[in-house]
Amino acid sequence: xxxxxxxxxxxxxxxxxxxxxxxxxxxxxxxxxxxxxxxxxxxxxxxxxxxxxxxxxxxxxxxxxxxxxxxxxxxxxxxxxxxxxxxxxxxxxxxxxxxxxxxxxxxxxxxxxxxxxxxxxxxxxxxxxxxxxxxxxxxxxxxxxxxxxxxxxxxxxxxxxxxxxxxxxxxxxxxxxxxxxxxxxxxxxxxxxxxxxxxxxxxxxxxxxxxxxxxxxxxxxxxxxxxxxxxxxxxxxxxxxxxxxxxxxxxxxxxxxxxxxxxxxxxxxxxxxxxxxxxxxxxxxx
Amino acid sequence: xxxxxxxxxxxxxxxxxxxxxxxxxxxxxxxxxxxxxxxxxxxxxxxxxxxxxxxxxxxxxxxxxxxxxxxxxxxxxxxxxxxxxxxxxxxxxxxxxxxxxxxxxxxxxxxxxxxxxxxxxxxxxxxxxxxxxxxxxxxxxxxxxxxxxxxxxxxxxxxxxxxxxxxxxxxxxxxxxxxxxxxxxxxxxxxxxxxxxxxxxxxxxxxxxxxxxxxxxxxxxxxxxxxxxxxxxxxxxxxxxxxxxxxxxxxxxxxxxxxxxxxxxxxxxxxxxxxxxxxxxxxxxx
Amino acid sequence: xxxxxxxxxxxxxxxxxxxxxxxxxxxxxxxxxxxxxxxxxxxxxxxxxxxxxxxxxxxxxxxxxxxxxxxxxxxxxxxxxxxxxxxxxxxxxxxxxxxxxxxxxxxxxxxxxxxxxxxxxxxxxxxxxxxxxxxxxxxxxxxxxxxxxxxxxxxxxxxxxxxxxxxxxxxxxxxxxxxxxxxxxxxxxxxxxxxxxxxxxxxxxxxxxxxxxxxxxxxxxxxxxxxxxxxxxxxxxxxxxxxxxxxxxxxxxxxxxxxxxxxxxxxxxxxxxxxxxxxxxxxxxx
Numbered sequence: 001x002x003x004x005x006x007x008x009x010x011x012x013x014x015x016x017x018x019x020x021x022x023x024x025x026x027x028x029x030x031x032x033x034x035x036x037x038x039x040x041x042x043x044x045x046x047x048x049x050x051x052x053x054x055x056x057x058x059x060x061x062x063x064x065x066x067x068x069x070x071x072x073x074x075x076x077x078x079x080x081x082x083x084x085x086x087x088x089x090x091x092x093x094x095x096x097x098x099x100x101x102x103x104x105x106x107x108x109x110x111x112x113x114x115x116x117x118x119x120x121x122x123x124x125x126x127x128x129x130x131x132x133x134x135x136x137x138x139x140x141x142x143x144x145x146x147x148x149x150x151x152x153x154x155x156x157x158x159x160x161x162x163x164x165x166x167x168x169x170x171x172x173x174x175x176x177x178x179x180x181x182x183x184x185x186x187x188x189x190x191x192x193x194x195x196x197x198x199x200x201x202x203x204x205x206x207x208x209x210x211x212x213x214x215x216x217x218x219x220x221x222x223x224x225x226x227x228x229x230x231x232x233x234x235x236x237x238x239x240x241x242x243x244x245x246x247x248x249x250x251x252x253x254x255x256x257x258x259x260x261x262x263x264x265x266x267x268x269x270x271x272x273x274x275x276x277x278x279x280x281x282x283x284x285x286x
Numbered sequence: 287x288x289x290x291x292x293x294x295x296x297x298x299x300x301x302x303x304x305x306x307x308x309x310x311x312x313x314x315x316x317x318x319x320x321x322x323x324x325x326x327x328x329x330x331x332x333x334x335x336x337x338x339x340x341x342x343x344x345x346x347x348x349x350x351x352x353x354x355x356x357x358x359x360x361x362x363x364x365x366x367x368x369x370x371x372x373x374x375x376x377x378x379x380x381x382x383x384x385x386x387x388x389x390x391x392x393x394x395x396x397x398x399x400x401x402x403x404x405x406x407x408x409x410x411x412x413x414x415x416x417x418x419x420x421x422x423x424x425x426x427x428x429x430x431x432x433x434x435x436x437x438x439x440x441x442x443x444x445x446x447x448x449x450x451x452x453x454x455x456x457x458x459x460x461x462x463x464x465x466x467x468x469x470x471x472x473x474x475x476x477x478x479x480x481x482x483x484x485x486x487x488x489x490x491x492x493x494x495x496x497x498x499x500x501x502x503x504x505x506x507x508x509x510x511x512x513x514x515x516x517x518x519x520x521x522x523x524x525x526x527x528x529x530x531x532x533x534x535x536x537x538x539x540x541x542x543x544x545x546x547x548x549x550x551x552x553x554x555x556x557x558x559x560x561x562x563x564x565x566x567x568x569x570x571x572x
Numbered sequence: 573x574x575x576x577x578x579x580x581x582x583x584x585x586x587x588x589x590x591x592x593x594x595x596x597x598x599x600x601x602x603x604x605x606x607x608x609x610x611x612x613x614x615x616x617x618x619x620x621x622x623x624x625x626x627x628x629x630x631x632x633x634x635x636x637x638x639x640x641x642x643x644x645x646x647x648x649x650x651x652x653x654x655x656x657x658x659x660x661x662x663x664x665x666x667x668x669x670x671x672x673x674x675x676x677x678x679x680x681x682x683x684x685x686x687x688x689x690x691x692x693x694x695x696x697x698x699x700x701x702x703x704x705x706x707x708x709x710x711x712x713x714x715x716x717x718x719x720x721x722x723x724x725x726x727x728x729x730x731x732x733x734x735x736x737x738x739x740x741x742x743x744x745x746x747x748x749x750x751x752x753x754x755x756x757x758x759x760x761x762x763x764x765x766x767x768x769x770x771x772x773x774x775x776x777x778x779x780x781x782x783x784x785x786x787x788x789x790x791x792x793x794x795x796x797x798x799x800x801x802x803x804x805x806x807x808x809x810x811x812x813x814x815x816x817x818x819x820x821x822x823x824x825x826x827x828x829x830x831x832x833x834x835x836x837x838x839x840x841x842x843x844x845x846x847x848x849x850x851x852x853x854x855x856x857x858x
Contacts (some may be wrong), residue, residue, distance in 0.1 A: 418842075
């Protein structure tokens with residue numbers, strides 16, 4: 001028997017919101033140590049890795065390892081039926097054909113049960129090597145979400161440029177060129193600088209490294225071995241930011257020619273990580 | 287002359303919201319005792335019965351009985367123009383060709399008048415026999431609204447099963463079967479029970495009879511002569527719940543082979559009742 | 573060099589919201605005295621006149637007069653990227669091909685720059701003669717917005733009738749006739765009046781002149797030399813009311829056979845005026 005209970009069903013709701021734009025179905029690997037999902041998005045471009053540790057649940061029992069294929073859209077529909085204060089229990093039997101979601105209201109008056117049929121899915125567990133990254137940036141999720149949304153109005157991809165002075169996000173617009181030619185530091189110091197006028201429409205956003213240790217949730221910190229500059233598709237970034245409600249800070253890990261890791265903690269229970277390869281564009285390289 | 291005045295125009299707004307999905311036009315019968323509407327929905331499946339007593343109005347005068355055919359969508363548009371704090375007056379003359387809606391703001395500064403042409407309609411007053419019902423359930427409207435909305439995600443109809451332990455709402459999904467096989471009581475007591483795993487996807491919600499007399503508005507009460515189990519179309523239930531804003535509690539009256547009555551009180555002024563015949567399905571019967 | 577700085581970028585956002593439904597592009601005339609825009613709407617029916625005085629900006633510098641053609645939709649997109657608390661700076665060089673929008677967050681942590689390419693546009697500065705008007709009405713913008721929205725449900729145009737007793741807005745509905753036949757004063761005094769019943773569906777709203785000097789923002793004041801009655805297209809009125817968030821009061825200036833002027837103040841910095849010619853309709857004239 002498999003049974004996992006979370007007093008805050010809202011967490012599971014947010015997890016589903018964080019993956020439902022990328023995955024239509026996924027295999028949930030349940031073992032004694034917890035629940036794991038690892039899946040490529042539908043277009044096989046990005047990778048989602050979800051980890052919920054057993055000790056993070058309010059009750060957890062898994063008699064034998066289970067691989068359960070689930071429809072993400074159906075699961076998401078079911079979780080929408082949970083009240084904001086409800087406790088959720090997931091339950092399945094050995095060799096299950098279905099999984100049951102049980103929602104209990106705080107006063108125990110209402111009990112809702114949803115049984116969802118499982119899906120047969122091919123399983124391929126992808127090995128993700130642990131790497132050390134050139135730059136690791138932590139910033140408020142609201143800020144990152146906003147930047148991805150704002151800049152994607154102006155182009156299909158966003159360039160992340162990381163240096164000791166901070167991180168710069170930029171996008172180039174309809175007129176084709178990108179804004180690679182100036183240092184933001186220079187820009188900040190000598191506003192009279194005239195490199196702008198010869199450039200076509202572009203947009204960039206810079207966040208300084210904040211030293212304000214009092215307010216860790218609002219801090220932007222850059223931990224850099226060497227500078228990186230990588231370009232990513234807006235479409236996927238805008239899917240990743242759906243995980244924003246899970247966590248106040250997002251962590252971006254970057255190295256040249258290696259996929260970006262975009263990580264959100266899920267309370268004390270685990271994390272969700274998105275992997276996305278940078279765009280390789282000869283014109284970008286100059 | 288006919289004149290009816292309500293200090294709270296918001297009530298009339300909510301009444302219109304409660305019928306406008308079911309009726310495009312309706313005959314308003316005005317007499318000395320009040321205003322009555324009785325009409326089948328456009329598809330002639332459900333029946334709406336609205337009663338507003340003359341003594342519930344702040345001012346009421348009806349010199350002779352009038353039957354006024356009105357466009358519900360036009361009336362709804364007009365009522366949307368009333369401010370939240372406005373007083374509304376309905377006024378018509380004998381043998382009217384139109385009815386006037388007058389909105390006055392609390393400070394009397396603004397006076398809005400809308401004249402709506404009446405419609406000629408065939409009249410048929412349907413006799414609804416008073417019946418005693420096997421089960422009468424009262425529950426919070428928010429709860430009922432939510433259940434209807436949640437379960438209609440999973441099937442086209444909802445089964446209401448009423449017993450001394452409470453009432454169970456269930457719907458069956460894409461895979462066709464319903465969840466008739468177990469008692470919810472059993473389910474609550476012996477969670478290890480394994481009847482689940484052989485069943486296809488289904489969903490059900492149970493509300494226990496609450497004894498908390500302190501909070502009548504949140505109570506669920508079941509008054510049962512004998513158990514009933516009836517199935518109703520989600521489509522109509524989801525129209526009925528639009529009356530939710532009128533009242534904190536909804537009353538569901540059920541007997542075998544007799545239409546469900548779904549009643550919402552309208553303040554101290556009257557009520558709206560919806561009648562809906564249960565679905566008869568051979569496969570449901572077993 | 574041209575540089576204009578506003579601590580409250582929100583004002584510029586609201587200005588854009590006030591014009592973006594009417595204009596797709598416009599020429600911004602910048603001089604030592606401030607920024608001016610004067611443009612016909614896309615259909616060449618109404619005229620928008622925007623004036624932002626240089627002394628209203630927190631910093632303003634304009635070395636030589638510039639005429640900059642801008643895409644309103646692109647500018648609106650860019651301003652949507654400003655945070656609620658951001659400072660905005662507009663910057664361009666002499667003979668500019670582009671203009672830069674710089675947003676700075678209050679804590680200086682985030683700096684966002686958007687460069688927008690300018691558009692070549694034909695320039696025609698329209699002379700608008702100063703006129704004295706028969707009636708000048710001031711009223712709360714929320715009230716005016718609501719009236720335009722409500723009445724446009726019932727007809728394509730709204731008649732503004734102004735007299736010493738106040739101002740009446742009316743629209744006539746599907747059945748074609750307008751409600752020109754009665755005085756609202758009469759209506760208020762003798763409610764038993766029966767001119768209604770012979771009239772088709774119409775709607776009108778009257779606002780009395782309020783003497784409550786304590787609350788100037790909610791006051792309706794009518795300054796009248798002689799009565800006017802003019803009819804305007806709902807479509808344009810509903811574009812003008814988009815300026816509502818800029819100001820608590822709107823000023824309507826009217827004379828026979830002369831365009832309506834609908835004016836909203838923009839804080840201490842300037843104003844936006846909309847001009848709209850009345851409809852000339854033989855049947856309206858009676």
